[in-house]
Amino acid sequence: MNHDEAAKLLGPYRDGELDLATCLKLEEHLAGCPSCQQQLAGEQEMVDLIQSETPRFKASPFLKTRIEAALREQRSSSATIPWWKRLSLGSTYSGLAGAAAMLVIFAVGFFSMQGIPELAQDAVANHVRSLQINHLMDVVSTDQHTVKPWFAGKLDYSPQVVDLAPSGYPLIGGRLDVLDHRNVAAIIYQRRKHYINLFIWPSNADSVHGNFNQNGYHVLCWTKSGMNYVAVSELGEKELKDFVAMIQEQTIDSRPGE
Numbered sequence: 299m300n301h302d303e304a305a306k307l308l309g310p311y312r313d314g315e316l317d318l319a320t321c322l323k324l325e326e327h328l329a330g331c332p333s334c335q336q337q338l339a340g341e342q343e344m345v346d347l348i349q350s351e352t353p354r355f356k357a358s359p360f361l362k363t364r365i366e367a368a369l370r371e372q373r374s375s376s377a378t379i380p381w382w383k384r385l386s387l388g389s390t391y392s393g394l395a396g397a398a399a400m401l402v403i404f405a406v407g408f409f410s411m412q413g414i415p416e417l418a419q420d421a422v423a424n425h426v427r428s429l430q431i432n433h434l435m436d437v438v439s440t441d442q443h444t445v446k447p448w449f450a451g452k453l454d455y456s457p458q459v460v461d462l463a464p465s466g467y468p469l470i471g472g473r474l475d476v477l478d479h480r481n482v483a484a485i486i487y488q489r490r491k492h493y494i495n496l497f498i499w500p501s502n503a504d505s506v507h508g509n510f511n512q513n514g515y516h517v518l519c520w521t522k523s524g525m526n527y528v529a530v531s532e533l534g535e536k537e538l539k540d541f542v543a544m545i546q547e548q549t550i551d552s553r554p555g556e
């Protein structure tokens with residue numbers, strides 16, 4: 299891919315609209331082209347600025363429906379399963395999936411009246427967005443002593459950043475995000491090919507708690523030492539719970555931000 303072709307694709311790339319093959323070719327070009335890198339960074343800055351300057355509104359039911367539809371579409375790309383497997387699984391599987399989807403929709407509708415799960419839904423939306431627009435991380439580092447100071451000046455608190463690399467959940471970076479109508483720290487961990495977004499912000503007496511599943515994503519919420527924590531991932535629930543147990547164990551029991 300030459301520079302002119304690449305330059306035209308930067309916008310769609312940032313918006314996550316490219317297919318995988320084109321994405322890879324573009325990234326190959328990007329790696330060796332400072333001009334494209336700069337243009338991409340500039341555009342991203344503009345997007346961030348617009349997002350940070352724009353008042354945050356609740357997603358309209360229309361947008362929610364579209365996101366849910368997109369998620370379903372993604373999941374139903376079982377077209378990659380060979381046809382003979384689909385034949386045997388096909389009808390029962392889709393029947394079950396349909397029933398499960400109805401249950402999820404019912405559960406989400408039911409729980410969204412209870413307060414906390416709206417937060418969980420927003421956390422899932424943030425997680426999905428972070429994976430879709432090539433914007434998982436603002437600071438890329440496996441070093442907690444790099445990630446923690448990066449938030450200084452960007453937030454009015456300092457999140458604790460622990461590294462779980464020895465336990466198989468390496469820290470890979472951090473990002474600013476918006477949750478619970480405020481700027482929050484998102485710390486990103488990796489588990490094999492999956493990512494975990496860990497959102498952290500001061501609880502200010504509004505503690506969060508509970509485990510939720512939405513569209514295949516697990517959300518675990520807890521409050522410790524004056525800070526709210528929400529972990530989101532498509533990882534299996536057991537692995538996410540292990541991760542959370544380690545984070546809880548290693549976050550020091552005193553109000554961070556000292």
Ligand SMILES: [Zn+2]
Nearest residue numbers: 301304331334
């Ligand atoms: Zn270029």
